[in-house]
Amino acid sequence: MPGLAQGRTVVVTGAGRGLGRAHALAFAAEGADVVVNDLGVGLDGAPAAGNPALDVVAEIRAAGGRAVAHGGDIATEEGAAGLVDTALRTFGRLDTLVNNAGFLRDRMLVNLDGDDWDAVLRVHLKGHFLPLRHAAAHWRAAAKAGRPVAARIVNTSSGAGLLGSVGQGNYSAAKAGILGLTLVAAAEFAGYGVQVNAIAPAARTRMTEGAIAAALPEPEDVSPLVVWLGSDASEGVTGQVFEAEGGRITVMQGWRPGPTARHGARWSPSGAGEAARELLARAEPPLPPYGVR
Structure with missing residues (x-):
């Protein structure tokens, strides 16, 4: 029986370890040809020894699948363009992009400097945007040429992007930005035959090392x-955000209008404050950010 991804070429960024590795292996097991992207850096984005992308490619090939490594920096124009080009040159097509690459530089906001802010926003947010844009340009050209397109993009957000996470202001902002990017891309790319969704996974990886990781399920639980x-x-699923942890999948519903007050004239500051307090009393209380009890 053919696998669910048979005949598709899939690109996974940050696929040398953790969630990305699990995704790459799962796609290959379902029949996909896989481009395994990874810079091979440490948890903080600094250079590290080894080439995990090649290790994952070797695993896929040993199991009878087809895969190729890509070591470019996907947060650069050259790296993102090369990612798409690698898929097309090696396998002749591109069907699915899984944006997963990222790293951490955690600090409380008063201790977070501009370089650590920029580095995390760059790899997570720009590292989603550039591969997404280059892949979409390829699919748009195919659609305009009359070729059928059934493309998929899966972005990776986080509970930190949904709720915030104490000590991770840069990471939370980047992951929240990915949610906005997902919604816009889903709307803009629909006419080209491209579906765009996001996941907010929880799993035991290098990025969740420490006390929290012990209670988390394996990355392989997210990949299905x-x-x-x-x-x-x-088919037909786009612009959605799914939280995934172990055997639990939740559709996240995001910002929706809650209680509303209207006034026939301009509010006074005190009147606006009274109305706001009345609305808050009727509204659902927000969930606390991670790290707040």
Whole structure:
């Protein structure tokens, strides 16, 4: 029986370890050809020894699959363009992009300097935007040429992007930005035959090392949803955000209008404050950011 991703070429960024590695192996197991992107850096983005992308490619090939490594920096124009080009030159097509690459530089906001802010926003947010844009340009050209397109993009956000996380202001901002990017891309790319969704995974990886990681499930538990979203089987699903942890999948519903007050004239400051307090009393209380009890 053909796998769910049979005949598709899938690109996974940050696929040398953790969630990305699990996604790459899961797609290959379902019949996809896989481009395994990874810079091979440490948790903080600094250079590290080894080439994890080549290790994952070797695993896929040993299991009878087809894969190629890409070591470019996907937060640069050259690296993102090369990512798409690698898929097209090696396998002749590109069907699915899984944006997953990222790293951490955690600090409380008063101790967070501009370089650590910029570095995390760059790899997470720009590292989503540039591969997404280059892939979409390829699919738009195919659609305009009359070729059928059934493309998929799966972006990676986080509970930190949904709720915030104490000590991770840069990471939370980047992951929240990815949610906004997902919604815009889903709307703009629909006419080209491209579906765009996001996941907010929780799993035991290098980025969740420490006390929290011990209670988290394996990265492989998240990958089945990613494979489905990246396959033809997810037809009609776009602009959605899914939280995934172990055996739990939740559709996240985001910002929606809550209680509203209207005034026939301009509010006074005190009147606006009274109305705001009345509305808050009727509204659902927000969930606390991670790290707040």
